[in-house]
Amino acid sequence: MPLTRLAFVVPGQGTHLGCEGGAAAARSIVKTADEQALIRAAQTGDRAAFEELVHRYDRDVLRLALNLLHRTEDARDVYQEAFLKVYKNIHRFRFECSFYTWVYRIVTNVCLDHLRRRISRPEDQAPEPSPDETAPTNFFERVAEDRLIGDPERSFMGKEIGWRIHGALQTLTPRERMVFEMKHYQGLKLRAIGELLGTTEETVKNSLFRATRKLRTRLEGLL
Numbered sequence: 001m002p003l004t005r006l007a008f009v010v011p012g013q014g015t016h017l018g019c020e021g022g023a024a025a026a027r028s029i030v031k032t033a034d035e036q037a038l039i040r041a042a043q044t045g046d047r048a049a050f051e052e053l054v055h056r057y058d059r060d061v062l063r064l065a066l067n068l069l070h071r072t073e074d075a076r077d078v079y080q081e082a083f084l085k086v087y088k089n090i091h092r093f094r095f096e097c098s099f100y101t102w103v104y105r106i107v108t109n110v111c112l113d114h115l116r117r118r119i120s121r122p123e124d125q126a127p128e129p130s131p132d133e134t135a136p137t138n139f140f141e142r143v144a145e146d147r148l149i150g151d152p153e154r155s156f157m158g159k160e161i162g163w164r165i166h167g168a169l170q171t172l173t174p175r176e177r178m179v180f181e182m183k184h185y186q187g188l189k190l191r192a193i194g195e196l197l198g199t200t201e202e203t204v205k206n207s208l209f210r211a212t213r214k215l216r217t218r219l220e221g222l223l
Contacts, residue, residue, distance in 0.1 A: 035053075035056075035099060036095065038050075038052055038053055039053065039090070039093060039095075039099060042090050043090055043091050043093070050087060050090070053086075053099070054083055057100070057103055058079070058083075060104075061078075061079055061082060061083070061103065061104075061107050062075060062076070062079050064104065064107055064108075064111075064186075065078040065079055065082070065107060065110075065111060067181065067185055067186055068108070068111045068115075068178055068181055068182070069111060069114060069115070074114055077114070078107065078110050078111055078114060081110050082103075082106050082107045082110045085106050085110065086103055086106055089106075097195070101195050101196065104196045105195070105196055105197070105198050108178065108196050108197055109197075109198075111178065112174050112175060112178060115174035115177065115178065116174050119174065164218070164219060165219065167218070168214070168215050168218035168219050169215070171214050171215075171218060172211050172214060172215070175197075175207055176207050176208075176210055176211035176214070177211065178197075179193055179197075179204055179207040179208050179211060180208060180211040180212070180215075182196070183208055190204045190205055190208070
């Protein structure tokens with residue numbers, strides 16, 4: 001059964017708090033049961049059920065890939081590759097975690113593979129930002145921009161700061177960079193990052209510590 005298409009997709013109130021809480025819980029149970037039914041149907045080869053699952057998560061998957069890779073083309077490639085892996089392996093899903101966590105774990109692993117390929121093939125490195133690109137894309141760039149706002153005499157240094165930050169980020173391993181981005185760019189908790197990467201919170205904490213130490217060393221005196 002071919003995977004034909006992956007499309008991009010760019011209640012009454014209760015009378016009191018207890019009723020609202022009960023209604024929300026009921027809706028959550030119904031939604032979970034509905035999703036489980038879709039998953040089981042997709043596991044038997046129901047293409048329409050699988051496409052409905054894609055529709056539910058496609059925007060989040062694309063957003064995650066773009067946030068981690070910062071390249072639209074790579075994010076689209078990850079989107080396609082990740083959902084192809086989901087399609088091929090959905091029969092392995094055993095409902096031991098949420099489908100959301102399972103899908104995101106696949107996406108982050110595909111992103112890690114892309115970051116590793118960037119390092120092993122320098123010709124595939126992302127092009128440097130043009131002089132007109134001034135929007136901050138990560139934690140350290142936002143800090144640097146805050147330092148420059150309201151100080152015209154130092155604004156000319158912005159481009160040099162941007163180059164140094166870009167160079168510092170390249171010193172991180174793919175996993176270190178991903179953990180750093182997920183923590184500071186997406187605001188995820190360490191436990192959530194561990195679940196998405198299929199590792200422990202302690203391992204994530206160690207990766208974040210190494211990443212932060214490397215960046216502080218490279219950017220000493222800048223931030």
